[in-house]
Amino acid sequence: MFTPHTQKDVEVMLKSIGIEKIEDLFTEIPEKFRYPKLNLAPRLTEIEAAMELESIASANGSTKDLLSFLGAGAYDHYIPAIIDNILQRGEWYTSYTPYQPEISQGTLQAIFEFQSLICQLTGMDVCNASHYDGATAAAEAMILADSHFRGKRNKFLVSRAVNPQYRAVMRTYFQTHDDVHILGDEPETGIETDLQKLIDQIDNDTALVLVQYPDFFGRIVDYKPLIDAAHAHGTLVAVATNPTALGILTPPGELGADIVIGEGQPLGIPLSFGGPYLGYFAVTNDLLRKIAGRLVGETQDVDGNLAYVLTLTAREQHIRRGKATSNICSNQGLMTLAATIYMTVLGKEGFKEVSNLCYQKAHFAAEQVGQVEGFTLAFPETPFFHEFVVKSEKPVADVLEWLRDHDILGGYDLGQDYPELKDHLMIAVTEKISREDIEYLAAVLKEEYHD
Amino acid sequence: MTEPTIFEMSSPGRRAVKMPAVDVPEVPLPKGFERQNLAFPEISELGVVRHFTRLSQLNYSIDTGFYPLGSCTMKYNPKINEATARIPGFGHTHPLQPEDTVQGNLYLMYHLQKMLAEIGGFAGATLQPAAGAQGELVGALMIKKYHQDRGDFQRLRMLIPDSAHGTNPATSAMVGFEIVPLPTDPRGNVDLEALKSLVDDRLAGLMLTNPNTLGLFDENVEEVIKIVHQAGGLVYGDGANMNAILGVAQPGKIGFDVLHYNIHKTFSTPHGGGGPGSGPVVVAERLLDYLPDPVVDIIEEGDEENPPLYGFVTPAKTIGRIKSFHGHFGLLVRAYTYISMLGAEGLRDIAEKAVLNANYLQEKLKGTYTLPYDRSCMHEFVLEGFWEDVPEIHALDIAKRLIDYGMHPPTNYFPLIVKEALMIEPTETESIETLDRFAEVMLKIAEEARTQPELLKNAPHHAPIKRADELKAAKDLVLCCYPMGLEQD
Numbered sequence: 001m002f003t004p005h006t007q008k009d010v011e012v013m014l015k016s017i018g019i020e021k022i023e024d025l026f027t028e029i030p031e032k033f034r035y036p037k038l039n040l041a042p043r044l045t046e047i048e049a050a051m052e053l054e055s056i057a058s059a060n061g062s063t064k065d066l067l068s069f070l071g072a073g074a075y076d077h078y079i080p081a082i083i084d085n086i087l088q089r090g091e092w093y094t095s096y097t098p099y100q101p102e103i104s105q106g107t108l109q110a111i112f113e114f115q116s117l118i119c120q121l122t123g124m125d126v127c128n129a130s131h132y133d134g135a136t137a138a139a140e141a142m143i144l145a146d147s148h149f150r151g152k153r154n155k156f157l158v159s160r161a162v163n164p165q166y167r168a169v170m171r172t173y174f175q176t177h178d179d180v181h182i183l184g185d186e187p188e189t190g191i192e193t194d195l196q197k198l199i200d201q202i203d204n205d206t207a208l209v210l211v212q213y214p215d216f217f218g219r220i221v222d223y224k225p226l227i228d229a230a231h232a233h234g235t236l237v238a239v240a241t242n243p244t245a246l247g248i249l250t251p252p253g254e255l256g257a258d259i260v261i262g263e264g265q266p267l268g269i270p271l272s273f274g275g276p277y278l279g280y281f282a283v284t285n286d287l288l289r290k291i292a293g294r295l296v297g298e299t300q301d302v303d304g305n306l307a308y309v310l311t312l313t314a315r316e317q318h319i320r321r322g323k324a325t326s327n328i329c330s331n332q333g334l335m336t337l338a339a340t341i342y343m344t345v346l347g348k349e350g351f352k353e354v355s356n357l358c359y360q361k362a363h364f365a366a367e368q369v370g371q372v373e374g375f376t377l378a379f380p381e382t383p384f385f386h387e388f389v390v391k392s393e394k395p396v397a398d399v400l401e402w403l404r405d406h407d408i409l410g411g412y413d414l415g416q417d418y419p420e421l422k423d424h425l426m427i428a429v430t431e432k433i434s435r436e437d438i439e440y441l442a443a444v445l446k447e448e449y450h451d
Numbered sequence: 452m453t454e455p456t457i458f459e460m461s462s463p464g465r466r467a468v469k470m471p472a473v474d475v476p477e478v479p480l481p482k483g484f485e486r487q488n489l490a491f492p493e494i495s496e497l498g499v500v501r502h503f504t505r506l507s508q509l510n511y512s513i514d515t516g517f518y519p520l521g522s523c524t525m526k527y528n529p530k531i532n533e534a535t536a537r538i539p540g541f542g543h544t545h546p547l548q549p550e551d552t553v554q555g556n557l558y559l560m561y562h563l564q565k566m567l568a569e570i571g572g573f574a575g576a577t578l579q580p581a582a583g584a585q586g587e588l589v590g591a592l593m594i595k596k597y598h599q600d601r602g603d604f605q606r607l608r609m610l611i612p613d614s615a616h617g618t619n620p621a622t623s624a625m626v627g628f629e630i631v632p633l634p635t636d637p638r639g640n641v642d643l644e645a646l647k648s649l650v651d652d653r654l655a656g657l658m659l660t661n662p663n664t665l666g667l668f669d670e671n672v673e674e675v676i677k678i679v680h681q682a683g684g685l686v687y688g689d690g691a692n693m694n695a696i697l698g699v700a701q702p703g704k705i706g707f708d709v710l711h712y713n714i715h716k717t718f719s720t721p722h723g724g725g726g727p728g729s730g731p732v733v734v735a736e737r738l739l740d741y742l743p744d745p746v747v748d749i750i751e752e753g754d755e756e757n758p759p760l761y762g763f764v765t766p767a768k769t770i771g772r773i774k775s776f777h778g779h780f781g782l783l784v785r786a787y788t789y790i791s792m793l794g795a796e797g798l799r800d801i802a803e804k805a806v807l808n809a810n811y812l813q814e815k816l817k818g819t820y821t822l823p824y825d826r827s828c829m830h831e832f833v834l835e836g837f838w839e840d841v842p843e844i845h846a847l848d849i850a851k852r853l854i855d856y857g858m859h860p861p862t863n864y865f866p867l868i869v870k871e872a873l874m875i876e877p878t879e880t881e882s883i884e885t886l887d888r889f890a891e892v893m894l895k896i897a898e899e900a901r902t903q904p905e906l907l908k909n910a911p912h913h914a915p916i917k918r919a920d921e922l923k924a925a926k927d928l929v930l931c932c933y934p935m936g937l938e939q940d
Contacts, residue, residue, distance in 0.1 A: 044791050136581065409545065
């Protein structure tokens with residue numbers, strides 16, 4: 001399958017090489033290890049494979065069948081039809097890293113446009129060609145800060161209201177660095193929005209503070225005091241951001257962030273059970289040379305025509321090897337293209353419309369659910385974007401199961417990450433959710449309460 | 452030819468996709484947080500389609516022609532993979548759905564873990580790493596933790612052959628290993644004497660690419676692994692070149708302790724203009740407990756009436772979570788589809804034809820181009836792109852001239868141990884006619900180098916742009932187009 005060789009081709013090739021059989025090409029492999037019997041299922045034809053995969057997928061309940069209020073880092077947005085249509089052009093998805101700029105101008109210009117759109121969206125100066133996802137971008141922000149201070153500052157503060165998976169990945173990346181201390185997300189520091197306990201921990205040994213905007217609970221918090229406090233100590237501030245929210249919210253760049261990162265999945269990338277997504281990574285000009293990953297820059301060809309190339313490659317592993325800014329060797333190529341088309345096709349007005357729809361519908365949902373007996377809004381005084389937390393009188397597991405019986409994925413049980421938020425449910429609402437869907441959710445919850 | 456940027460195409464008031472009106476009572480935007488300006492482009496939908504279609508036409512791709520980019524395994528990406536990955540049951544599942552609503556996904560992941568472990572001869576697998584480089588990071592972290600758990604805190608030296616990918620030393624540096632370069636012997640194998648002199652109780656391990664980046668299977672691999680193991684080190688396998696030995700040899704059985712695959716190379720998932728990759732890691736028994744959190748396992752055995760229940764579990768001594776959620780699931784569906792269509796027999800066929808194609812080309816080119824390691828190769832081989840009699844011609848010139856003949860250049864200037872390297876990997880999906888045509892062009896270019904060197908020096912002549920000024924790009928940095936209507940300082 002997938003090899004075009006006829007018997008005659010093989011004979012001609014063997015003769016040309018001067019051997020008798022293909023096996024003669026593998027004699028350098030010790031004989032006892034050669035040609036093991038692999039325990040794999042018999043091969044399938046295309047039609048059989050298609051049916052097999054359909055059958056496997058049918059054991060899933062997808063967001064096509066279920067009404068979903070799940071968010072917590074991945075969001076079910078509408079994806080305009082144009083995106084996948086363009087993505088499926090072979091010139092996009094069967095090309096590789098644009099190391100030969102003369103025949104890669106498409107990929108290079110698309111990345112350049114991605115960088116430009118993300119800078120515009122976040123209010124930052126420079127953006128790279130992407131990291132794997134929001135969590136790894138957060139870890140890379142730590143690597144950048146560590147390198148910025150040449151390892152001389154050892155304290156990294158991360159708010160407890162940052163996505164728990166981001167915090168887990170940061171700790172995984174730095175577990176072998178005994179001198180690096182990741183602090184600030186202890187239960188004692190808490191999740192208060194005044195951030196005073198976090199601010200109090202910033203000192204001259206602090207390399208980086210990472211906060212999330214809107215935070216993991218969907219809350220919109222004013223980070224200006226924290227950023228000012230951090231800068232007073234020379235500390236860098238990274239802000240993890242939901243890109244959809246930036247359609248209506250002040251960009252972190254305007255608040256004074258040094259690094260803005262985030263999960264790019266909401267920008268036209270399918271849920272696909274968690275990946276592939278993309279992590280965007282933008283910085284101020286001051287940090288430009290410390291940034292990891294690929295960067296595309298503008299230049300000219302020898303005839304003076306505008307051209308794009310990968311630039312500042314001396315930071316990267318294939319040149320600097322052990323002294324590189326990171327070991328990253330790919331970018332999320334096709335996903336950045338999806339995000340670029342998404343931001344372009346929605347454009348200035350459409351992007352704001354999506355953002356506003358999410359905001360408005362989430363507020364309607366919060367009001368509706370908050371009125372159901374047995375449920376109260378956990379943070380009624382704090383502004384939020386498209387995700388909110390309710391406290392339930394009954395165990396969240398029971399509530400979710402009841403909703404499931406009505407084909408609703410009710411949201412995220414916060415108790416699994418936050419012991420202090422046991423019995424708290426987090427509900428996300430996107431533009432795909434209609435008013436009727438929200439009313440249905442509230443009605444089903446009401447019914448449960450009276451059961 | 453030049454395509455304007457999306458910002459240059461923008462025209463105030465023009466719209467593409469519109470959103471419906473708000474169907475709920477509106478509340479004011481949060482005070483003090485209202486965004487003032489979002490200078491995104493304003494283009495019609497057809498304008499957007501044409502822009503990205505025209506851009507695509509400036510790209511060279513596997514679907515348009517021969518792409519012998521060494522070390523990248525630019526094989527055909529079967530279209531069926533794209534169809535299966537888009538089945539709504541896969542594409543529209545949220546990563547945090549309750550496990551009982553995603554049994555299909557978990558079934559697929561469980562069985563792909565098994566398949567990848569079996570193909571490599573290992574005991575278990577993680578599908579979480581987002582790319583080969585992240586797979587390396589997982590491997591290096593596991594090796595470090597393994598030694599620490601045994602009280603071997605002094606084991607901090609990682610041996611890395613001088614032919615290795617740049618990611619190997621970069622990864623080792625990230626986990627705090629001391630990088631110890633390991634020379635290559637005149638036959639292209641690990642230098643055994645050097646290896647013996649470099650191992651002691653400070654040894655953490657060896658990162659070995661086998662077949663290596665010269666396209667050669669290390670003739671002493673058993674001895675190499677034995678030396679490392681006897682010194683208490685572990686052997687990491689960079690599986691970038693697994694395409695050469697699928698179904699022919701299992702690294703785990705030879706003695707490797709851990710290995711990453713590059714799904715986008717070996718198992719045909721799209722390269723996507725630079726990613727996304729996917730770098731599952733397979734491990735021997737002694738590293739099973741260190742795998743990233745979580746892996747998929749059977750939670751409840753099935754019976755005659757019910758299938759088993761699959762779920763996520765945390766390995767006992769896990770290094771922790773390495774990325775959000777469960778890895779690049781969409782790519783895992785593609786790889787699962789591909790492996791299902793090959794089976795054991797098809798996998799062996801892949802390796803055999805990849806190696807046959809490479810040897811056929813090597814044989815045709817080696818008289819005209821210097822072959823520094825003159826042996827039977829695996830799936831790729833490395834030539835010198837340099838001749839003593841025309842010293843002004845470099846590998847880069849040969850590469851650029853290939854573009855004029857409608858072919859993608861090989862990888863050049865890597866591996867670093869070959870002068871003016873041209874690293875050629877034809878892959879198994881190319882026909883003899885394509886290989887003959889490439890060989891013919893390469894011989895013609897060698898001739899042109901002598902008769903019309905300027906043709907090479909000024910190449911490409913037939914590409915969307917001429918050679919680009921990379922120094923200027925780095926000197927006069929422009930990394931963003933300036934969105935219209937936005938003040939720049």
